[in-house]
Amino acid sequence: MKVLVGEFVTESNANIPTICTIKQYDIGLGEDCIQKMGIREVFERNDVTLIPSIYANAGAAGVVEKSAFTYIEHVFIDTLKKNLHEIDGIFLMLHGASEVEALGSGDHHILKELRKLAGPYLPIAIVCDPHGNLCKEYAESATILRSYRESPHTDADETMEKVAEMLCGLLKKRRNIHAVYRKLPLILGGEQSVSADEPVLSINRYMDELEKDDRILSCSWHVGYIRHDCDVAGCGIIVVPYSEQDLPYAQEAADRLAAYVWEKRHEFYYTGLTASPSKALQMALDVQDKPVFLTDSGDNVTSGATGWNTGILRQVLQTETTKKFLFATICDPAAYQTLSACKTGEELSFTLGVGFDELSSAVELDAVVKSSGKLTGFMMHDHTSVFGHCVNVHVKGTSIDIMVADTGWAVCELHQFVSVGIDVDAYDVIVVKQGYIFPDFKAKGKLCVMSLTEGATLQDTARLPFKRIMRPMFPIDDI
Numbered sequence: 001m002k003v004l005v006g007e008f009v010t011e012s013n014a015n016i017p018t019i020c021t022i023k024q025y026d027i028g029l030g031e032d033c034i035q036k037m038g039i040r041e042v043f044e045r046n047d048v049t050l051i052p053s054i055y056a057n058a059g060a061a062g063v064v065e066k067s068a069f070t071y072i073e074h075v076f077i078d079t080l081k082k083n084l085h086e087i088d089g090i091f092l093m094l095h096g097a098s099e100v101e102a103l104g105s106g107d108h109h110i111l112k113e114l115r116k117l118a119g120p121y122l123p124i125a126i127v128c129d130p131h132g133n134l135c136k137e138y139a140e141s142a143t144i145l146r147s148y149r150e151s152p153h154t155d156a157d158e159t160m161e162k163v164a165e166m167l168c169g170l171l172k173k174r175r176n177i178h179a180v181y182r183k184l185p186l187i188l189g190g191e192q193s194v195s196a197d198e199p200v201l202s203i204n205r206y207m208d209e210l211e212k213d214d215r216i217l218s219c220s221w222h223v224g225y226i227r228h229d230c231d232v233a234g235c236g237i238i239v240v241p242y243s244e245q246d247l248p249y250a251q252e253a254a255d256r257l258a259a260y261v262w263e264k265r266h267e268f269y270y271t272g273l274t275a276s277p278s279k280a281l282q283m284a285l286d287v288q289d290k291p292v293f294l295t296d297s298g299d300n301v302t303s304g305a306t307g308w309n310t311g312i313l314r315q316v317l318q319t320e321t322t323k324k325f326l327f328a329t330i331c332d333p334a335a336y337q338t339l340s341a342c343k344t345g346e347e348l349s350f351t352l353g354v355g356f357d358e359l360s361s362a363v364e365l366d367a368v369v370k371s372s373g374k375l376t377g378f379m380m381h382d383h384t385s386v387f388g389h390c391v392n393v394h395v396k397g398t399s400i401d402i403m404v405a406d407t408g409w410a411v412c413e414l415h416q417f418v419s420v421g422i423d424v425d426a427y428d429v430i431v432v433k434q435g436y437i438f439p440d441f442k443a444k445g446k447l448c449v450m451s452l453t454e455g456a457t458l459q460d461t462a463r464l465p466f467k468r469i470m471r472p473m474f475p476i477d478d479i
Contacts, residue, residue, distance in 0.1 A: 001046075001088045001171050006053035006076055007037050008092075008110060011060040011131070012099035013304025014228035015456035017356060019101070020061035022068040026385060028055035029075070036382060037093065038157060039164050046168035051087060053079035059381065059409075060304035063228065066101040073110055080117050088171050089123040090114060091164060096132015096147075097225035105232060108138045115141045121176065125167035127160050129153065130223045131190050131303075134236035139181035143170065145238050147220040149204050150195045152412075152438050156380040166217060175243045177217070180250045182237040182258040185473050189461055190303065191435040191450070192268045193223045199264040206260055210239070210253055215246040219253065221261060226461060227304050231468045235261065265474050270459065272437065273449040280451035281315055285323060289446040290428040293437055298455025299359070300435040305456040307331035307408030307433045308360040310353045312451060313400075316431075317363065322399055323428040328417070329375075329390055329405040336406040339391035342369045347396070352404060359455055367393040367402075373420030375405060378412040379438070390420055401427070412438040435459070 010020060028036040033052035043050055054075040058064075080090070092114075098106035107128075115124065125144040130151065139145060144166050148159045170177075193200050207219045222236040237258045241250035274297075275283060284292045299309040308331050316325055335352050342348060346369050353362030375388035388407035395402065403411070403420065411417070411432060417424050424430065424444070432441065435457065437448040452459055462475050472479045 002049045002051055002083070002086055003043060003089045003091050003167065004051045004053055004080060004083060004087050005034065005037060005039065005091045006079070007055045007057060008072060008098070008107060009057040009059065009095040010064055010098040010106065011095065011225065011304050012063050012097060012228050013060065013456055014063050014099060016062050016304060016306050018062045018306065020058050020064045020068065022065070022071060024058045024061050025068070025072070026055070026057045026382070037160070039091070039160050042161050042164040043168065048168060048171070051079065051083050057381070060302055062304065064098055064100045064106055066103065069100045069103065069106050073106070073113065076110055077113055077117065080114055084117065089125065089167055090118065091125050091167055093127045093160065096128045096134065096222070099228040099230065104230065105133065107132065108135065108232070111138055111141050123167060123170050125163050127163045128222070130221065131225050132222060133224050133230065133232040133234070134181060134222050134238070135232045136181050136183070139179045139236070139238055142179045143177060144218065144240050145179040145220070146218045146240070147222055147238070149207070149220070151190060151193060151200070152436065153380060154439060177241050177244060180239045180241065180247070180254045182254045183470070184235040184237065184258055184262055185470060185479060186235040186262065186265055187226060187233060187461060187469065187473050187476065188223050188235065188268055189226055189435070189459060190223060191270050191297065191459055194436050199267040203261055203264070206257065210257065215242050215249045216240070216253060217242045219257060221257070226464060227457065229466050229468050231470070233466070233469045234473060237261065270450065273447070274452055275449060277311065277315060277451045277453050280449045281312070281319065283449050284429045284447065285321055287447045291424060291445055292429045293441045293445040293448045294429055294431045295434045295437060295448070295450045296431060296453050297435050297450045297459050298453035298457055299433050300457040301408040301410045301433040302412065303435060303457045305408065305433065307405065308354045308356060309453070309455055310361055310363060311359055311453055312431050313402070314361070314363060316400060317398065324426065325400045326422070326427040326430045327400070327402040328411045328430055328432050329403040331405045331408040333406045335404050336389065336391060339369060339393060339404055340372065340389070344369055344371065352402070366396040368396060370394055370401065371421035375407070375409040375411070376416055376419045378410065378416060383415065392420055392422055408433070410434065413440040414444065
């Protein structure tokens with residue numbers, strides 16, 4: 001048996017002034033595609049030969065440039081055309097949160113075009129991120145569709161393997177099935193739906209129980225993605241029946257799961273400690289032990305923000321404190337270029353802040369270059385791949401160090417500091433560009449607090465200027 005495989009990942013934040021070009025994608029073709037997807041072992045175990053199309057991962061970025069998407073989609077399509085008469089199925093990782101110039105969802109468009117070529121019956125299995133958007137046509141075009149459960153996505157590899165096994169089982173015992181979809185009038189941010197907290201804990205347990213029934217192959221709850229305005233935004237429910245005969249039961253189970261989630265709509269909240277910027281900083285200063293992780297949630301690069309904002313830096317510069325601060329990171333490509341030409345120990349004056357708007361206002365700094373290095377992958381990203389570079393500087397006359405980066409790549413795990421020569425234990429407060437704190441930092445931090453800053457990843461969902469979403473929609477509307 002032969003299976004075509006490929007991956008397309010982009011979280012498109014339309015609230016930033018840059019677009020996602022082909023240069024921002026980690027591209028893998030041929031054997032490199034299979035290696036980066038990390039699912040070879042499952043298929044080999046089931047005597048399935050893999051036919052690679054493309055691995056294209058930009059992480060969180062802006063709206064995708066049309067030409068970049070056209071290239072990526074053409075590789076998918078051309079690979080299918082060349083191998084259509086010898087493949088037995090298709091396995092895809094489609095994140096679900098992309099937005100392409102003048103096109104809409106790239107994920108949905110890829111599946112639509114592949115299904116057109118493959119016909120209605122060829123099995124297509126899709127793994128997706130729960131922070132992606134669905135629609136009825138997209139869901140029902142998939143034979144199997146399953147999202148990660150955990151947020152942050154600690155079960156990403158497990159889910160890839162699980163869905164691969166489902167597809168292999170289907171190829172060995174063919175059934176005419178497709179995913180069942182239910183849409184909910186509920187819109188949430190990822191920071192309100194962390195899996196370690198209720199009600200997501202209970203929702204995941206409920207889905208685990210549903211999957212114990214032999215009539216259900218899989219089920220998932222999709223939080224959705226809120227950083228671009230689109231008609232498919234909002235929560236979705238997916239239930240996949242084991243067989244065609246189990247479809248009525250899967251539809252009933254989908255109704256029950258949808259009702260279960262909807263009844264809990266008032267229980268979603270921001271995870272952990274949250275506070276206004278002034279209060280959040282004071283909370284960090286008041287802690288006697290270290291380190292404290294303080295997150296700039298309005299400039300969350302894991303959800304597509306630029307990482308440019310200097311608001312918290314300006315706060316700290318105006319605060320009298322002996323606590324040692326590390327900013328990980330602030331993105332300013334021009335400042336990085338200036339600093340990268342300097343040697344370790346060199347002193348200089350430079351401007352930090354791209355000055356695009358008030359949030360990214362520039363500050364003049366006198367600094368000493370301490371170290372430099374590469375920004376590497378985290379969690380489901382290749383930990384050996386390089387996604388950017390930074391120079392670590394000390395601001396003279398203060399207790400502040402800043403990792404000045406050439407890109408808005410996230411620092412979410414402790415091993416990433418090692419790559420840039422930084423000892424985390426030397427700092428009292430570490431300011432990161434995240435929403436919810438990732439597990440590595442949460443375990444390390446004596447306190448973790450989310451500063452409710454302004455920016456491209458504004459946390460107050462009710463304030464987001466949606467025009468195209470389904471209405472009424474909770475919590476924007478009182479339903």
